[in-house]
Amino acid sequence: MPSRVVHRAAAICDASRHRTAGVKEADVSDPVRLYYWPTIQGRGEFVRLVLEEAGAPYVDVARLPAKQGGGTAAIARVLRGELGGLAPFAPPILVDRDLVIAQTANICAYVAKRQGLIGKGVATRARAAQLQLTVADVVAEVHDTHHPIAVSEYYEDQKREAKLRARSFREERMPKFLGYFERELAHDHLLGAFTYVDLSMFQLLEGLAYAFPRAFARVTKKTPKLLALRDRVAARPNVAAYLASPRRIPFNEMGIFRRYPELDDPPSTR
Numbered sequence: 375m376p377s378r379v380v381h382r383a384a385a386i387c388d389a390s391r392h393r394t395a396g397v398k399e400a401d402v403s404d405p406v407r408l409y410y411w412p413t414i415q416g417r418g419e420f421v422r423l424v425l426e427e428a429g430a431p432y433v434d435v436a437r438l439p440a441k442q443g444g445g446t447a448a449i450a451r452v453l454r455g456e457l458g459g460l461a462p463f464a465p466p467i468l469v470d471r472d473l474v475i476a477q478t479a480n481i482c483a484y485v486a487k488r489q490g491l492i493g494k495g496v497a498t499r500a501r502a503a504q505l506q507l508t509v510a511d512v513v514a515e516v517h518d519t520h521h522p523i524a525v526s527e528y529y530e531d532q533k534r535e536a537k538l539r540a541r542s543f544r545e546e547r548m549p550k551f552l553g554y555f556e557r558e559l560a561h562d563h564l565l566g567a568f569t570y571v572d573l574s575m576f577q578l579l580e581g582l583a584y585a586f587p588r589a590f591a592r593v594t595k596k597t598p599k600l601l602a603l604r605d606r607v608a609a610r611p612n613v614a615a616y617l618a619s620p621r622r623i624p625f626n627e628m629g630i631f632r633r634y635p636e637l638d639d640p641p642s643t644r
């Protein structure tokens with residue numbers, strides 16, 4: 375991509391004015407490139423939140439106009455392996471100079487290390503990965519509530535199975551997952567001090583609240599510490615600025631977290 379494009383895009387997504395104190399300038403001054411579907415939060419949102427909180431300059435490549443090298447064609451080029459290295463299987467994809475990496479949890483950990491949003495200790499990093507991968511497990515199950523049979527088929531063609539799957543998710547899995555996170559939330563943050571995992575927990579809770587508002591209200595009566603964490607993360611200056619900006623794509627029915635009222639608790643169970 376020509377540097378002209380990078381600079382222009384960096385102006386769109388440049389959160390560098392909020393650069394994290396204490397991180398060496400040389401480590402973070404090059405914009406990284408995120409390749410993710412341009413009209414949804416999806417899994418890419420977990421990465422965007424880490425970049426935004428860190429104040430890292432980045433280019434959300436597919437959101438650029440096609441004539442500037444953006445659009446979904448840009449994602450297709452990376453998936454074909456045109457940037458070299460190990461080809462990714464699916465977006466989100468992060469490119470940092472000549473490094474191309476995929477898998478949301480992997481990218482979040484990479485950006486967090488690069489930007490100083492996770493401690494240097496091996497144990498802390500392993501624990502962060504454990505929690506982040508558990509978030510990824512929940513995300514996969516949420517996806518399966520609206521696509522329980524086939525990723526490639528329309529929701530409308532698997533609605534009956536989706537209702538059954540969503541009921542099991544709401545009644546068994548959501549309380550089990552959120553109960554686990556609540557128990558492990560000992561202090562103000564999941565790992566004692568603020569880390570990138572808190573950002574992902576915020577996004578997970580926001581997504582569940584959007585997709586299943588009635589079930590979320592029911593289940594989170596038992597998880598007050600998680601709700602407080604969500605509010606604390608939303609109030610962080612860089613996160614708040616991002617959420618209020620046009621860079622934050624609203625939730626919609628094309629992403630992972632979809633609001634289909636028929637997949638939520640029936641109104642009578644409130």
Ligand SMILES: N[C@@H](CCC(=O)N[C@@H](CS)C(=O)NCC(=O)O)C(=O)O
Pocket residue numbers: 416417418463464465466476477478479510
């Ligand atoms: N485990 C992967 C899943 C990646 C994934 O499923 N990406 C979706 C968008 S959120 C996609 O475009 N998948 C295309 C495919 O699986 O063929 C991750 O967490 O990044």
